[in-house]
Amino acid sequence: MPRAAGLGRAAALGPLLAAHVVAAIEPISVGIALGAASALTGYLSYTDLYCRFAECCREEQRLNASALKLELEEKLFGQHLATEVILKALTGFKNNKNPKKPLTLSLHGWAGTGKNFVSQIVAENLHSKGLKSNFVHLFVSTLHFPHEQHIKLYQDQLQGWIRGNVSACASSVFIFDEMDKLHPGVIDAIKPFLDYYEQVDGVSYRKAIFMFLSNAGGDLITKTALDFWRAGRKREDIQLKDLEPVLSVGVFNNKHSGLWRSGLIDRNLIDYFIPFLPLEYKHVKMCVRAEMRARGSAVDEDIVTRVAEEMTFFPKGEKIYSDKGCKTVQSRLDFH
Numbered sequence: 001m002p003r004a005a006g007l008g009r010a011a012a013l014g015p016l017l018a019a020h021v022v023a024a025i026e027p028i029s030v031g032i033a034l035g036a037a038s039a040l041t042g043y044l045s046y047t048d049l050y051c052r053f054a055e056c057c058r059e060e061q062r063l064n065a066s067a068l069k070l071e072l073e074e075k076l077f078g079q080h081l082a083t084e085v086i087l088k089a090l091t092g093f094k095n096n097k098n099p100k101k102p103l104t105l106s107l108h109g110w111a112g113t114g115k116n117f118v119s120q121i122v123a124e125n126l127h128s129k130g131l132k133s134n135f136v137h138l139f140v141s142t143l144h145f146p147h148e149q150h151i152k153l154y155q156d157q158l159q160g161w162i163r164g165n166v167s168a169c170a171s172s173v174f175i176f177d178e179m180d181k182l183h184p185g186v187i188d189a190i191k192p193f194l195d196y197y198e199q200v201d202g203v204s205y206r207k208a209i210f211m212f213l214s215n216a217g218g219d220l221i222t223k224t225a226l227d228f229w230r231a232g233r234k235r236e237d238i239q240l241k242d243l244e245p246v247l248s249v250g251v252f253n254n255k256h257s258g259l260w261r262s263g264l265i266d267r268n269l270i271d272y273f274i275p276f277l278p279l280e281y282k283h284v285k286m287c288v289r290a291e292m293r294a295r296g297s298a299v300d301e302d303i304v305t306r307v308a309e310e311m312t313f314f315p316k317g318e319k320i321y322s323d324k325g326c327k328t329v330q331s332r333l334d335f336h
């Protein structure tokens, strides 16, 4: 599972301090060198030159929608709904010069179905350094918010951390992984930032993107996928309307979703609930092939089959869906 390097460093420093570190990124010597180079070259602005060496927050940078589309279509297997919705949501949001609120996406599905994988692709398409960018922040519930007795502290830290980072870069991306393990109420601390306000205490959050990742709702998604399969209907015929309403209600009523009775849902502040379907045997095989290619090896179909057959599938009778999705494919491949 991908993890952002930036957050560990930031969390260790404390949220507010870390935000200032992010805001004042580069040493003075780089500035002097760039100033001199800029004066010499004459035609490149200082900012242009600076941004060739250091990471800059380019708020107005447009999204290369066709590159994102291609990447999702080529790399993300078996997730026609997620591909479609993520493309639509990001393109619409980034093309809008004056969004009225930040974009909030809630990704749901079984383990290993591609939620973190997609977040990584999205992050890279928004900020070229992806999860390593100073403008992309990953929060992991069990790591950053482990203790139930510290909910108030976490809420204060979260607000300070988000305020600081959005002040430094309006188009910051915040990813909350393991939402289903987040103590109820923590996430409501960021509700004011997700609302339709022009500014909150002098900061506008309207260009930021928030992504919530969760296993909650995985059972509802599987049930729908299974109903389609049993009725002899194609997986690709499942539409967002078959799942989105069920998901939002299911998550709102689920005590272990991180969004239990959350104001984010009843104030309609989540723009899209994105279902990740359980992966089938053929998708697991696609993951094995992709991993072999990523390692620079030739695709060996015998190994592909062996790795896929080592995975376990459910439900008991039909054995259609991989219970870990593609999650253990990489480690299993090491043994072949």
Ligand SMILES: Nc1ncnc2c1ncn2[C@@H]1O[C@H](COP(=O)(O)OP(=O)(O)OP(=O)(O)O)[C@@H](O)[C@H]1O
Pocket: 001, 002, 075, 076, 077, 078, 079, 109, 110, 111, 112, 113, 114, 115, 116, 117, 118, 214, 215, 279, 287, 325, 326, 327
């Ligand atoms: N649909 C998919 N298409 C292609 N590769 C996938 C897909 N799903 C998972 N993978 C592969 O499996 C790895 C693990 O998946 P990922 O971490 O995205 O799962 P997840 O849905 O976030 O799981 P969890 O809920 O346990 O965090 C990915 O890095 C990727 O290599």
